[in-house]
Amino acid sequence: MYLNYFGLSDNPFSIAPNPDYLYMSPRHKEALAHLTFGLRESGGFVMLTGEVGTGKTTVSRKLMQQLPDNTQVAMILNPTLSAMELLATLCDELGIEYQNKQASLKYFTDRILAHLARNHTQGINTVLIIDEAQHLLPEVLEQLRLLTNLETNREKLLKVVLIGQPELQLLLKRNELRQLAQRITARYHLLPLTRHEVKEYIAHRLRVAEGDKSIFSSHALQAAYQITGGIPRVINLLCDRALTLAFTKQHPVVRRYIFLAAAEQILGEDVVRQRQGRQWTLMLSGLLLAGMLIGYLAGRLYG
Numbered sequence: 184m185y186l187n188y189f190g191l192s193d194n195p196f197s198i199a200p201n202p203d204y205l206y207m208s209p210r211h212k213e214a215l216a217h218l219t220f221g222l223r224e225s226g227g228f229v230m231l232t233g234e235v236g237t238g239k240t241t242v243s244r245k246l247m248q249q250l251p252d253n254t255q256v257a258m259i260l261n262p263t264l265s266a267m268e269l270l271a272t273l274c275d276e277l278g279i280e281y282q283n284k285q286a287s288l289k290y291f292t293d294r295i296l297a298h299l300a301r302n303h304t305q306g307i308n309t310v311l312i313i314d315e316a317q318h319l320l321p322e323v324l325e326q327l328r329l330l331t332n333l334e335t336n337r338e339k340l341l342k343v344v345l346i347g348q349p350e351l352q353l354l355l356k357r358n359e360l361r362q363l364a365q366r367i368t369a370r371y372h373l374l375p376l377t378r379h380e381v382k383e384y385i386a387h388r389l390r391v392a393e394g395d396k397s398i399f400s401s402h403a404l405q406a407a408y409q410i411t412g413g414i415p416r417v418i419n420l421l422c423d424r425a426l427t428l429a430f431t432k433q434h435p436v437v438r439r440y441i442f443l444a445a446a447e448q449i450l451g452e453d454v455v456r457q458r459q460g461r462q463w464t465l466m467l468s469g470l471l472l473a474g475m476l477i478g479y480l481a482g483r484l485y486g
Contacts, residue, residue: 400438
């Protein structure tokens with residue numbers, strides 16, 4: 184709707200996990216480096232966690248782009264499966280043929296292990312990426328651990344990337360999963376963007392879409408951090424709506440009041456008011472502490 188009006192070649196704030204739009208903040212770079220390093224190690228598991236909307240899935244897409252050509256990747260997006268269903272899904276992802284009439288844990292396991300061994304002899308690495316991994320049942324995680332038992336003298340034949348919300352960390356602290364937790368060779372928790380990174384994030388996405396970063400005023404960018412808390416998915420939703428409102432009103436620039444109106448439409452007036460109030464509370468607290476410190480130093484100086 185607003186692409187031509189703002190001179191954009193693409194929708195810069197789509198919530199689809201397009202790696203072309205991945206803003207490599209220091210945190211995202213560290214996350215990608217941890218995953219890449221972990222997959223090169225001899226262990227069977229690497230883990231990426233973070234709150235909803237922080238960009239975990241997008242980082243995983245970037246990781247897939249960077250994997251060597253001799254890598255076969257299986258991707259599971261809906262892990263609310265039984266152990267049997269997970270093994271069948273893994274067979275589907277790896278192109279392993281099987282007979283439903285013979286379905287059993289041992290049957291699927293044997294088929295998968297044979298495929299892993301065949302891949303290894305052909306110089307092919309096998310990687311399984313599981314998104315929303317906090318939904319995995321403990322018995323399913325244990326089945327995954329058993330699959331990674333197949334190894335050479337130097338490495339596991341199956342590498343598993345677990346991506347999930349912070350609840351995944353709690354899940355892996357369970358006593359029955361301690362063996363799996365010990366096999367995680369790299370783990371990283373992705374935090375929201377900082378105030379400066381929010382500005383850079385918006386500018387980056389506009390730049391990829393061949394747009395001008397000045398579309399958003401400086402006060403609108405301040406509001407973007409204030410209201411979204413640095414969560415990329417929320418930033419995308421609110422910026423997209425703000426551009427739509429600016430286009431509707433035929434404004435060439437997204438001002439703060441337009442951004443706040445977009446936030447109220449998406450999040451609700453109560454949420455926006457609460458987050459604005461929280462920022463004012465933090466600012467007043469900071470000023471109070473600064474005043475107390477100045478008073479203390481003045482007292483020491485003239486006392």
